[in-house]
Amino acid sequence: MRILVTGGAGYIGSHTVRQLIAGGHDVTVFDNLRYGHRQAVPAERLVVGDLRDIDHLDHLLVVERVEAVVHFAASTSVPESVKAPAEYYTNNLVYSLQLLDRCRRNGVGKFVFSSTAAVYGLPDYGVPDAVPIREDAKKVPVNPYGATKLAFERALEDYSFAYPFGYCALRYFNAAGAAEDGAIGEDHTPETHLIPIVIQAATGKRPHVEIFGTDYNTPDGTCVRDYVHVDDLAAAHVLALGKLGPGKRLTYNVGIGRGYSVREVIATVEAVSGLTVPVKEGVRRDGDPPVLVAAADRLRAELGWAPKYTNLRAIVETAWRWHKAHPDGFGG
Numbered sequence: 288m289r290i291l292v293t294g295g296a297g298y299i300g301s302h303t304v305r306q307l308i309a310g311g312h313d314v315t316v317f318d319n320l321r322y323g324h325r326q327a328v329p330a331e332r333l334v335v336g337d338l339r340d341i342d343h344l345d346h347l348l349v350v351e352r353v354e355a356v357v358h359f360a361a362s363t364s365v366p367e368s369v370k371a372p373a374e375y376y377t378n379n380l381v382y383s384l385q386l387l388d389r390c391r392r393n394g395v396g397k398f399v400f401s402s403t404a405a406v407y408g409l410p411d412y413g414v415p416d417a418v419p420i421r422e423d424a425k426k427v428p429v430n431p432y433g434a435t436k437l438a439f440e441r442a443l444e445d446y447s448f449a450y451p452f453g454y455c456a457l458r459y460f461n462a463a464g465a466a467e468d469g470a471i472g473e474d475h476t477p478e479t480h481l482i483p484i485v486i487q488a489a490t491g492k493r494p495h496v497e498i499f500g501t502d503y504n505t506p507d508g509t510c511v512r513d514y515v516h517v518d519d520l521a522a523a524h525v526l527a528l529g530k531l532g533p534g535k536r537l538t539y540n541v542g543i544g545r546g547y548s549v550r551e552v553i554a555t556v557e558a559v560s561g562l563t564v565p566v567k568e569g570v571r572r573d574g575d576p577p578v579l580v581a582a583a584d585r586l587r588a589e590l591g592w593a594p595k596y597t598n599l600r601a602i603v604e605t606a607w608r609w610h611k612a613h614p615d616g617f618g619g
């Protein structure tokens with residue numbers, strides 16, 4: 288299949304691009320490299336460009352005779368989205384809508400979208416079975432980031448009823464880890480994800496890791512999240528592309544269905560690295576749900592998704608190998 292991957296030089300995008308290429312697909316990566324890395328994708332596949340340049344994208348859709356789009360490109364920080372909603376609505380919604388419409392006009396019938404657990408907002412912890420979170424749970428995002436992703440999901444759904452078009456929205460929980468062979472891994476600047484931050488604290492690249500809140504109603508008082516290995520996440524995209532066709536409306540959570548607390552992540556990094564992690568206990572951050580764990584049974588049942596990494600230690604081991612070999616990320 289001829290596939291355009293926006294944001295394909297980023298963390299999850301680059302791992303997915305590898306699997307798509309390995310699967311024999313003809314992949315074009317489109318990325319402005321603001322957060323992505325040239326070294327993360329084969330040079331001959333990369334087109335440097337910005338989503339805002341819709342004519343550039345349109346041209347690519349036509350000349351590459353694109354059959355499917357996998358859309359990772361987005362602004363991705365929750366706290367930043369609260370401070371700069373204009374940037375988030377523009378990059379994540381306006382530009383995505385423009386892309387979607389060019390897909391329609393050029394007959395691109397398959398679209399896979401990077402959505403997020405942030406579409407759910409705060410789970411109803413009082414309601415039985417609210418966690419793990421199922422795809423049909425109520426969706427009331429509590430920040431602009433989640434709101435932009437949910438709004439675009441809605442556009443995909445409406446398009447799929449009116450046009451010969453199918454989509455899959457994958458709601459990722461916390462992506463983590465690095466490629467098994469250590470070739471690529473996670474390198475965000477600034478880093479906002481817990482596992483690399485804890486590794487940076489372990490290796491002295493930052494003075495400590497701050498725990499935001501130690502008084503939650505969780506077993507050890509810290510927030511609990513569902514970590515899914517980036518290669519398992521990438522595999523979900525490949526499976527989704529295989530299933531798509533006109534009128535298909537697919538929405539899946541992607542997580543391992545098990546939560547780990549911040550303290551458990553820290554302890555796991557210490558166990559895997561043999562290093563001590565300096566910790567500073569801080570106050571809660573606004574809008575941080577205590578527990579976010581995915582019910583991912585639908586993805587397993589309908590697409591046959593079978594994650595290879597089903598526990599935190601195995602995921603952290605791959606992240607540790609990457610960071611140890613690349614202390615300065617792609618720059619090192």
Ligand SMILES: NC(=O)c1ccc[n+]([C@@H]2O[C@H](COP(=O)([O-])OP(=O)(O)OC[C@H]3O[C@@H](n4cnc5c(N)ncnc54)[C@H](O)[C@@H]3O)[C@@H](O)[C@H]2O)c1
Nearest residue numbers: 294297298299319321322323337338360361401403459462
């Ligand atoms: N990392 C996670 O845990 C997580 C969780 C839920 C959802 N997501 C979603 O997954 C997707 C990928 O996340 P990631 O962690 O790989 O982030 P990332 O920042 O590593 O990748 C995003 C890529 O998109 C590119 N990009 C952004 N805006 C662009 C634009 N206007 N034009 C061209 N390129 C642009 C960036 O340069 C970057 O390479 C995002 O849509 C994010 O919202 C990520």
